Amino acid sequence: MSRLLDIKNLSVSFVSGEETVRAVTDVSFDLCEDEVLTLVGETGCGKSIIAHAISGLLPPEALVSGEIRYKEKDLQSIPEEERVLLRGCEIGIVLQNPSRALNPLYTIGHQIRETILRHTEKSKEESNRMVAGALRRMGFSDPGIEMKRYPFESSGGMNQRFVIASSTILSPDLLIADEPTTGLDRSRIQDVITEFERIMEEEEMAIILITHDLAVARRLADRIGIMYAGEVVEMGDANRIFEEPYHPYTKGLFGSLPENGCVPIPGVSPPMSRIVSGCRFHPRCGKRTAVCERDHPQLGMIDDRYVRCHLCHSQ
Amino acid sequence: MHAIIYRWPRYLISLFLIITLNFALPRMMPGDPIANLIGESAYVSEATIQEITQSLGLDRPLHEQFTLYLQSLASLDLGYSYLLHAEVSSIIIERMIWTLGFVGIATLIGVILGVLLGAAAGMNRSQKSSQLWTYGSIAISSTPPYFLGLIALSIFSFHFGLFPLKGAPATGGILTWLHHLALPIAVLALFIAARNCLIMRGSVIQELHEHYPLYAKAKGLTDRMVLRRHILKNASLPVITQIALDIGFIFSGALFIEIVFSMPGMGMLIYDAVLSRDYPILEGCLLVIAIMVILANIAADILYGIIDPRIRRGE
Amino acid sequence: MNRAGLIGFAILSIFFLMAVAPWIFAPYDPYIRFTPYAEPGTDHILGTNDMGHDILSELIYSARASLFVGFVAAILATLLGVIIGIIAGYYRGWIEDLLMGVTDIFLMIPKIPMIIIIAAFLGSGIWVLILVFGAFSWTAIARIARSKVLQIRESGFVLSARCLGFSNRFIMAREIAPNLTHIVFPKFMLLAASAMITEASISFIGLGDPSMKSWGVMLSFAFTKGGLLNGMWWWYIPPGIAISVCVMAIALIGYSREKGADIGVRG
Numbered sequence: 054m055s056r057l058l059d060i061k062n063l064s065v066s067f068v069s070g071e072e073t074v075r076a077v078t079d080v081s082f083d084l085c086e087d088e089v090l091t092l093v094g095e096t097g098c099g100k101s102i103i104a105h106a107i108s109g110l111l112p113p114e115a116l117v118s119g120e121i122r123y124k125e126k127d128l129q130s131i132p133e134e135e136r137v138l139l140r141g142c143e144i145g146i147v148l149q150n151p152s153r154a155l156n157p158l159y160t161i162g163h164q165i166r167e168t169i170l171r172h173t174e175k176s177k178e179e180s181n182r183m184v185a186g187a188l189r190r191m192g193f194s195d196p197g198i199e200m201k202r203y204p205f206e207s208s209g210g211m212n213q214r215f216v217i218a219s220s221t222i223l224s225p226d227l228l229i230a231d232e233p234t235t236g237l238d239r240s241r242i243q244d245v246i247t248e249f250e251r252i253m254e255e256e257e258m259a260i261i262l263i264t265h266d267l268a269v270a271r272r273l274a275d276r277i278g279i280m281y282a283g284e285v286v287e288m289g290d291a292n293r294i295f296e297e298p299y300h301p302y303t304k305g306l307f308g309s310l311p312e313n314g315c316v317p318i319p320g321v322s323p324p325m326s327r328i329v330s331g332c333r334f335h336p337r338c339g340k341r342t343a344v345c346e347r348d349h350p351q352l353g354m355i356d357d358r359y360v361r362c363h364l365c366h367s368q
Numbered sequence: 369m370h371a372i373i374y375r376w377p378r379y380l381i382s383l384f385l386i387i388t389l390n391f392a393l394p395r396m397m398p399g400d401p402i403a404n405l406i407g408e409s410a411y412v413s414e415a416t417i418q419e420i421t422q423s424l425g426l427d428r429p430l431h432e433q434f435t436l437y438l439q440s441l442a443s444l445d446l447g448y449s450y451l452l453h454a455e456v457s458s459i460i461i462e463r464m465i466w467t468l469g470f471v472g473i474a475t476l477i478g479v480i481l482g483v484l485l486g487a488a489a490g491m492n493r494s495q496k497s498s499q500l501w502t503y504g505s506i507a508i509s510s511t512p513p514y515f516l517g518l519i520a521l522s523i524f525s526f527h528f529g530l531f532p533l534k535g536a537p538a539t540g541g542i543l544t545w546l547h548h549l550a551l552p553i554a555v556l557a558l559f560i561a562a563r564n565c566l567i568m569r570g571s572v573i574q575e576l577h578e579h580y581p582l583y584a585k586a587k588g589l590t591d592r593m594v595l596r597r598h599i600l601k602n603a604s605l606p607v608i609t610q611i612a613l614d615i616g617f618i619f620s621g622a623l624f625i626e627i628v629f630s631m632p633g634m635g636m637l638i639y640d641a642v643l644s645r646d647y648p649i650l651e652g653c654l655l656v657i658a659i660m661v662i663l664a665n666i667a668a669d670i671l672y673g674i675i676d677p678r679i680r681r682g683e
Numbered sequence: 684m685n686r687a688g689l690i691g692f693a694i695l696s697i698f699f700l701m702a703v704a705p706w707i708f709a710p711y712d713p714y715i716r717f718t719p720y721a722e723p724g725t726d727h728i729l730g731t732n733d734m735g736h737d738i739l740s741e742l743i744y745s746a747r748a749s750l751f752v753g754f755v756a757a758i759l760a761t762l763l764g765v766i767i768g769i770i771a772g773y774y775r776g777w778i779e780d781l782l783m784g785v786t787d788i789f790l791m792i793p794k795i796p797m798i799i800i801i802a803a804f805l806g807s808g809i810w811v812l813i814l815v816f817g818a819f820s821w822t823a824i825a826r827i828a829r830s831k832v833l834q835i836r837e838s839g840f841v842l843s844a845r846c847l848g849f850s851n852r853f854i855m856a857r858e859i860a861p862n863l864t865h866i867v868f869p870k871f872m873l874l875a876a877s878a879m880i881t882e883a884s885i886s887f888i889g890l891g892d893p894s895m896k897s898w899g900v901m902l903s904f905a906f907t908k909g910g911l912l913n914g915m916w917w918w919y920i921p922p923g924i925a926i927s928v929c930v931m932a933i934a935l936i937g938y939s940r941e942k943g944a945d946i947g948v949r950g
């Protein structure tokens with residue numbers, strides 16, 4: 054497998070007045086073709102910001118540093134005209150909150166077709182056939198009807214699948230899905246998972262799946278990255294990490310799952326504008342020592358994975 | 369369609385309210401009801417007073433008078449002006465053509481200009497030019513429209529002698545008319561543009577907080593395409609409602625501009641009627657303006673329904 | 684508050700000072716008669732009008748009536764709107780349907796023609812203007828107040844007040860109304876601005892209060908007594924500018940308090 058995406062030392066911050074919000078700090082990872090990487094972490098830890106940074110959708114006031122290499126191109130330094138054409142064609146993104154991602158005034162068919170018309174020379178009729186085909190593959194038996202619907206006429210789960218169809222219609226090389234299951238009920242979540250499994254089987258696509266639903270991560274991920282307060286704290290093979298988490302935060306996160314007894318991690322995530330010194334997790338960590346309060350731990354290799362924890366490294 | 373039909377009773381009630389008020393005002397106000405009904409400075413013979421009392425049923429109970437009043441309205445009889453010696457309806461129709469043409473042209477120019485500038489100002493909020501439009505619009509909408517007319521008149525007509533002092537020529541071809549009307553139309557259009565610029569700007573900013581523009585961008589559309597194909601259409605919805613509600617205000621502004629430019633429209637008619645206390649004319653004008661506002665609202669409802677599928681196909 | 688709002692606040696403060704104590708600023712009593720139609724000069728910076736009144740002094744003394752009409756009319760409309768909005772949002776059901784229907788109907792009544800006709804019948808006076816403006820301008824406030832009440836009526840403090848058995852009136856006045864201030868205030872300022880423009884317009888066609896000096900009345904006289912035709916710009920331009928600047932100051936304060944649609948740069 055060759056390398057598709059390589060992110061080095063990505064940091065994103067927002068400055069407003071006196072305050073600096075460090076949304077993402079020093080995140081590095083790579084991604085191979087056909088690989089599924091899941092990013093998990095509590096709300097506000099910077100997952101969406103990473104997704105937007107890769108697709109170039111950050112607002113103009115965001116300060117970005119580091120390198121995002123996609124197929125050996127540095128996305129930060131290529132001209133905007135080139136980057137615009139990558140979006141939707143080579144890099145597809147499914148935004149958080151499906152119903153709001155669709156324009157309420159256009160039909161589903163129009164909105165999925167828009168991507169095709171933008172990037173290819175296909176006629177409207179050909180595009181419509183393509184859209185119908187994609188919807189049929191997703192299990193909609195009568196795509197003609199679905200295409201004439203407006204977003205307000207379909208449920209949140211259906212809209213989410215329409216957005217997935219729209220983002221994958223041109224078979225992008227990289228698909229970023231930002232919390233595709235949040236806000237859906239159980240059976241809809243199952244539909245979306247099935248949809249992703251179908252994509253992974255049928256298409257050659259690298260996927261970055263952002264979620265805070267660990268069950269979804271477990272079903273779909275090859276590799277998993279755990280984020281806390283803008284940093285990656287543990288990253289490695291999904292099966293291995295689910296079997297045996299190393300970082301105290303990962304352990305806490307897994308412990309809060311229903312099957313593990315629903316024990317929540319005490320405390321709340323710190324505001325990103327006032328980063329604590331030392332390990333960012335230490336105020337909530339049951340095993341903290343003096344060094345945790347003093348020194349900021351580095352992300353280091355332990356066994357088969359990367360971990361950012363003084364305790365794991367000293368063992 | 370449902371929503372439009374649902375609003376019909378409100379239009380009818382609001383029309384009924386104005387009619388009732390028109391009926392009640394001269395009969396309830398202090399002073400001689402006869403004088404209130406025919407105008408204070410009109411001199412009529414004793415025989416005419418008898419005749420009026422008869423025809424309006426002033427010697428009968430109020431509810432019978434009201435029935436008579438509604439009957440005459442139904443036959444488009446708005447009363448008789450004893451000062452101008454003519455039917456109120458025929459006077460108003462003659463003047464209304466002026467005003468409608470004047471307001472129509474200025475609204476068209478003003479709305480297009482205002483919507484475009486407002487969209488630009490909303491998209492690039494921090495740009496110097498958009499701040500200029502914004503503050504300029506606030507300044508213009510903080511000025512009574514007739515004062516804008518006075519300034520235009522004193523600069524362009526008195527000082528530079530570019531335009532005639534009066535907004536309506538007695539004779540002449542289309543060029544003469546344009547020459548006379550250019551200044552008042554420009555002033556009214558500027559006033560309308562300023563209000564619409566602010567409304568559109570606010571509306572665009574609101575739409576930018578939505579997620580669909582970001583998703584449209586994620587499909588590979590450039591910022592300009594996102595604005596043209598998505599935001600403009602969505603942001604125009606609240607503007608349509610606002611313009612319809614604003615029609616009364618725009619109309620009033622137009623009336624005052626007519627006075628400044630001595631144009632023979634409804635503004636001058638009202639002005640003269642105020643000075644001579646020609647009540648039948650004032651009442652007729654109020655009714656006609658109220659009907660126009662209602663018509664504008666109905667038109668806005670229909671337009672809204674055409675653009676917004678949630679209204680068109682909604683429950 | 685942003686920079687524009689602060690500038691607006693500073694300007695409005697000056698106008699308020701003029702309204703409260705015009706003699707500090709004005710060179711003359713505005714009713715003293717000098718030579719009429721004097722051009723601007725050292726004695727009279729803005730000349731004199733047809734009656735021989737010093738225009739600058741008149742301008743300064745006029746702030747009072749204009750501001751008074753603007754703010755009293757806006758207070759009246761705001762009170763009406765808040766009361767109607769709270770009742771509609773708090774009781775819901777048919778009361779809400781009724782009140783919001785009435786709001787929609789009132790929204791469509793053309794205000795200025797209405798004021799003109801009532802003032803023509805009743806005779807001109809600022810109270811006619813204030814009452815009629817207030818009676819027809821509460822609609823926007825009622826709408827936003829209602830939607831805010833719908834949001835907060837289910838919130839903890841309102842529910843607990845209800846459980847504790849406080850009367851509905853107490854809850855509406857003490858628990859709900861104070862939470863509306865920050866959304867109602869911008870609309871209140873814009874209403875005051877709109878009322879001042881309305882006053883200037885109504886006065887312009889001779890329906891102003893004859894016993895008071897206001898900027899609209901000044902403009903009206905300048906227009907009808909030949910100020911415009913004789914090119915006496917110092918007579919009709921200053922009152923118009925005064926209206927614009929004062930209204931703009933009020934509007935800027937209003938906009939600076941409006942959430943979301945923030946105008947201009949934050950400072």
Ligand SMILES: Nc1ncnc2c1ncn2[C@@H]1O[C@H](COP(=O)(O)OP(=O)(O)O)[C@@H](O)[C@H]1O
Pocket residue numbers: 067074075076094095096097098099100101102103112325
């Ligand atoms: N435009 C912005 N301005 C300032 N801060 C922002 C902005 N967008 C996001 N943030 C901050 O960045 C952090 C990460 O946000 P996000 O990536 O959306 O979190 P999540 O992991 O839930 O997707 C949050 O703390 C948020 O407050």
Ligand SMILES: [Mg+2]
Pocket residue numbers: 097100101102149231232
């Ligand atoms: Mg997110």
